[in-house]
Amino acid sequence: MHHRQYYSDRRQFLHTTGRALAASAVGWTGQTLAQSKIRIGVTQIVSHAALDADQKGFEAALASAGFKEGVNLSYLRHNAQGSLEQASVIAQTLVRERVDLIHSIATPTTQAVVQATRSIPIVFSSITDPVGAGIVPQRSERGQASGSNVTGVSDLWPVVLQMETYAKMAPQAKQWGTIYNPTEVNSVTHTKAMRAAAQQLGLELIEVKISRSSEVGPAATSLVGKVQAFAITSDNTTVANLEALVAVANQHRIPLFAGDVDSVARGAVAAYGLDYFLVGYAAGKKAALVLKGAPVGSIPWGPVEKFSLALNLRAAKAQGVTIAPALLKKADKVLE
Secondary structure (H helix, E strand, O other), X not given: OOOHHHHHHHHXXXXXXXXXXXXXXXXXXXXXXXXXXXXXXXEEOOOOHHHHHHHHHHHHHHHHOOOOEOOOEEEEEEEOOOOHXXXXXHHHHHHHHOOOEEEEEOHHHHHHHHHHOOOOOXXXXXXXXXXXXXXXXXXXXXXXXXXXXXXEEEOOOOHHHHHHHHHHHOOOOXXXXXXXXXXXXXXXXXXXXXXXXXXXXXXXXXXXXXXOHHHHHHHHXXXXXXXXXXXXXXXXXXXXXXXXXXXXXXXXXXXXXXXXXXXXXXXXXXXEEEOXXXXXXXXXXXXXXXXXXXXXXXXXXXXXXXXXXXXXXXHHHHOOOXXXXXXXXXXXXXXX
């Protein structure tokens, strides 16, 4: 487990990587870039803290590499607002605009752009299972090049380690509740893994399926009296309306655990998972290679492997969780 050293490593990572990328871009970002402005299309399935942090990290990586908005680069930013139909419309729009590169955030938006173009370079991020989602070829294992117009960064969570950590924090909980949208391939993958992890730990996972963010609150309420803890997946529909779930958790003193550190600041007790700024930053590094002339299909895609533990003491108190001093010492980030 990465602990407080993680955040020190993150600062050092951003500093040294940014310098290296900027240095490597010197020869390419001179007269050629000055004469032409690059346009990057951004398509995001929905707005929430984790995915917003992803895009910020992506832009920071490109800026460190010499590709700066308003100087030699512009962004065409689009948000599908949770709609699969809108994600398809956005994909077609970016193709018509003939952007130089597409940054697709999350599974549904990436599936849409992959279907829309085989020529424009696509750099994805925040996708749990790119192979299962049909984004990269079946023959392409993580850490390998796709051979197509696609590369990117997967956000596969350490589900077993998460459930083990959360179960220790809520030992009284034998029935756990989760909420997810089954049209999100990433959510189906994560829920399947969570189900297996719960079974391994002798726990029961009770699942509620939703189709839109407005259903999060009612779904959480339907689990009251049936579960003793909540654990959410990477489901964008649920995370987009996390506050509704937090309200139910606080009212009924049901511990809520997440998998991305940004959800902790929004009211989850804890998350042992990803910093999505770094997910986007890693994707931005790959995009910089493409903009410097590397064939996108030759750049390996792969997962982010740095995880951190974040705790919210106020949420813990509201939801009836006592956090052991030893766990506090291990945490990378503690919110009072």
